[in-house]
Amino acid sequence: MTLAHGRQVLMIPGPTTVPDAVLQAMHRPAIDIRQGELVDMTDRCLADLKTLFGTAGETFIYAANGHGAWEAALSNTLSRGDRVLVLESGRFARGWGEMGARLGLDVELLPGDWRRAVDPAALQARLAADDAHEIKAVLVVQIDTASGALNDIPALRRALDAAGHPALFMVDTIASLACVPFEMDGWGVDLSVSATQKGLMTPPGLSFVAAGPRAMAAHASAGLVTHYWDWTFRMGAAHYQKYCGTPPEHLIFALRAALDLLLAEGLAAAQRRHRLLAEAVRAAVAVWAQAGALAFNIERPEERADSVTVVLMPDHDPERLRRFCLETCGVTIGETIAEIHGHGFRIGHMGHVNAPTVLGALASVEMGLSVLGIPHGAGGVQAATEHLATALASERRTQAVPAAAAG
Template identity: 45%
Template sequence: MARQAGRHFLQIPGPSAVPDRILRAISAQTIDHRGPAFAEVGRQALSGMQSVFKTKNPVIIYPASGTGAWEAALVNTMSEGDRVLMYETGHFATMWMKMARKLGLEPEFIEGDWRGGADPERIEARLSADREHAIKAVCVVHNETSTGSVSPIAEVRRAIDAAGHPALLMVDTISGLASIDFRFDEWGVDVAVSGSQKGLMLPPGLSFNAVSETALEASRSARLRRSYWDWEDMLGPNANGYFPYTPATNLLYGLVEAVAMLHEEGLDHVFARHARHGAATRAAVRAWGLEVLCRRQGQESGVLTAAVMPDGHSADAFRATVLRHFDVSLGNGLSKVADRVFRIGHLGDFNDAMLLGTLSAIEMGLGKAGVPHRGGGVDAAMAALDGRQEAPAVS
C-alpha cells in the first residue's frame, strides 16, 4: 500500500488514541516488580484509580481486558445458581449476561430497545416483586458503547433502595470512566468494572474492579470458583503497593501518567469536554439528516455517537470509504445493529480541531459513498462548539 501522509484518526469508541506523554511513560525500562522501587509505582496506580472512581474503597487492578473484570465482579460475589437482574441496553450488556449464564448463574434480562439507558422504574418494579430476595445483584452498563447511551446509575441505586432490596449494584463503566461522571461512593455502587483503553487513554491490557465493603462481605461467602480473579489474593499485597503475580509494569507506568493528566485538566473539565463534543457530534449527525441511535434526551453519551444509516445503505461500506479516502477509522455496528450504524468515538485525549477533522471526513465520505444526506453537518458542529446554538442536555 502507498504511504498515507499525516496521522491516522482512530475514531472508534475505544481503544482511544494514546497520548505521547503516556507512550513515553510506558517506554521506560521494566523494573523488578518485587523490588522496593516498584512499591511506589503500585501505590500511585492504586490510589490514583481510587481518585478516578471517586471512592475510598479498594480498587483492584488486573492485567486483563474489561471482560476479565466482568468475570472478576461475578465470581467474587456470586454462587452457582444465583439470580442476577440485568438490563438490555445493547451489545455489551448482552455479552455480560451471556457470561453470567456460562458461569452457572441465572441471569434475568429486562428487555430494552437499544435506544437509551436502563430504566430505574422497571428495575424497581421487578425488585419489589422479588419478595424472597432471590435476586442477588443488579448489573447495569453505565455507558453502552454499542449504542451511545448512558444509564442513570444514581437513579438505579435509588430504585434498589426504594424497593427495600439487598441486591448488590454492579456497574460496567468500561467506556464511561474518566469520560463521563462516575461517583462510586456517592452513588452507592458495590462493584464497578472498567478498562484502560477508553477514557484512561492507555492501550488495552489493564482492567479494574472498585469494590464496596458490602461486596467484600459478599465475597467471603460466595462459592463460585476463582483463583486468578480472587480479590482476597490481591488485597494483601496491594496494601504495600505490590501484586500477587507479575503485573503489567509498563502499563502501570502509563496509568500513573494518565491519572496525572486527568487531574491536571480536572475531572469536571474532562467530563464537560466530552459532553460538549457529544452535543456537537449529534448536531452534525442531525444536520446531515441522519438519525442518532440514542433517542432519549439526557441519556446521550459524551463518549461516542452512533448514527443510523438510511435504509438500503451499508454502514460498513461507508466506513470502508472513509478509511480508504481519509485514513479515519469509525466504529462498526454490533450484533442487532450490525451494518446499520456507524459509531463516532469522541473520547480520550481529544480536542475541538480533532473533532472537526473527524466530522469533515465523515461529511465528505457520505458524498463519496453515495449516502443520501444534507450538507452543513460540520457547520452545525462548529455552531454548537462556539455556543451559537443551545447544546442538548447530556447525562
C-alpha cells in the same frame, strides 16, 4: 485521489488513541518488581483509581481486558446458583450476564430497547415482585458502546431503594470512567468495573474493580472465588500479590502516565471536554439526519452517551462510508455491532480527543456523504463548530463577570 497521507485518526469507541507521553512512558527497561519505584507506582495508581471511581472502597488492578474485570466482580461476590438480573440497553450488560451464566449463575435478563436507556420503573417493578429476594445482584453498564445509550445510574439506584431490595448494584464504567460523571459512593453503587483502553487513554490489557463495603462483605462468603481473581489474596502485604504474580510493568508505566495527564487536566475539566465534543458530534448528526437517510440510534437526547455516537443509515451501505473515511481521509470510524450490525456507523469521541480531531472526523464523514451521494442535510460541520463557539463564548463571558466584579 487520496487525502489520507499523514497521521491516521482513530475515532472508534475503543481502543482509543494513546497519547505520545503514554507511549513514551513504556519505552524504558524493566525494573525491580518487589521494591522501590514500582511498588510506589502501584500504590499511587490504586489511590488515584479511587478518585476516578469516586469511592473510599477497595480498588484492584488486573492484567486483563474488561471481560476479566467482569469475571473478577462476579467470582468475588457470588456463588453458584445465585440469581443476577441483567439490565439490557445494548450488547454489553448482556455479555456480562452471559459470562455469569458460564460461571454457574442463574442469569435473568430485564429486556430493554436498543434505542433506549434502561427504564428505572421496569427495574423497580421487577425487584418489587421478588418478595424472596432471590436476585442477589443487578448488573448494568453506564454507557453501552454498541447502542450509544447512557443509563441514569442514580435513577436506577433509586429504583432499588424504592423496591426495598438488597441486591448488590454493579455498574460497568468501561466506556464512561473519566468521560462522564460517576460517583460510586455518592450514587450508592456497590461495585464498579472499568478498563484502560477507552477514557483512560492506555493500551488494552489492564482492568479494574472498585468494591464498596457491601461487595466486600459478600466476598467473605462468595463460592466462586478462584486464586487469580481473589481480592483477599490481592490485598496481601507482598507487592506481587496485588497482581497475583509478576506485575505487567510496562502497562503500569503507561497507566501512571495517563493518570498524570488526566489529573493534571482535572477530572471535571475532562468530563466537560467530553460533553462539549459529544454535543458537537450530535449537532452535526442532527443536521445530517434532516434528509431522512440517517438517524440517531438512541432516540431521546438525554439518553445519548458523551463517549460514542451511534448513527443508523439502514437504506445505505455504511461500509462504503467507512471505507471512504479510511482510504481517502485517513480516519477510522466504527462499524455497528450485534443486533444493528451493518445498519450504521459509530463515532468514538472519548479519551485523548480534542476539537481538531473531532471536527476533522466530522468533516471527513460529511465529505464522504457528499461524494457517495448519501442524502444528508448540509452544514453539519458548521453546526458542530458553531455549537463549540457558542459554548466557549458563554464560558468566557461567565469567567469575565467575576473578574470584573473583583476589579
